[in-house]
Amino acid sequence: LTVRNMVKNRPLARAISDAGWRQFRTMLEYKADWHGRDLVVVDRWYPSSKLCSTCGASAQRMPLDVRTWTCRCGTIHDRDVNAARNILAEGLSVTACGAGVRPQRADTRTRQSASKQENPRATKGVAAL
Incomplete structure (x- = not known):
């Protein structure tokens, strides 16, 4: 997702900015590694x-x-x-x-x-x- 472009949508900008996109991906990578899975991006x-x-x-x-x-x-x-x-x-x-x-x-x-x-x-x- 291109967060920079999604934030340009004024009605959704705050909700999009509040979401921790990088943290979410970090958690996915950690969980996949923990369970021996591959995360495909x-x-x-x-x-x-x-x-x-x-x-x-x-x-x-x-x-x-x-x-x-x-x-x-x-x-x-x-x-x-x-x-x-x-x-x-x-x-x-x-x-x-x-x-x-x-x-x-x-x-x-x-x-x-x-x-x-x-x-x-x-x-x-x-x-x-």
């Missing part, structure tokens, strides 16, 4: 609200007052539920593949696609065929 520019969780099509513009929208494939989305589904899918892909679902840039270190790089923890305990 999704890219802040990932278009979770505008991306159709059914077909993957992306909406061009979506102002904040649009709470429900219909995709070209005919699926009707609640903005927040759709964003949650997309963030879950992105997090699972990062856990399984070790990188985001977006194509990697040509100047990457390994020059391999994300699907060819497996996270060792994802296959730990799985017998090799």
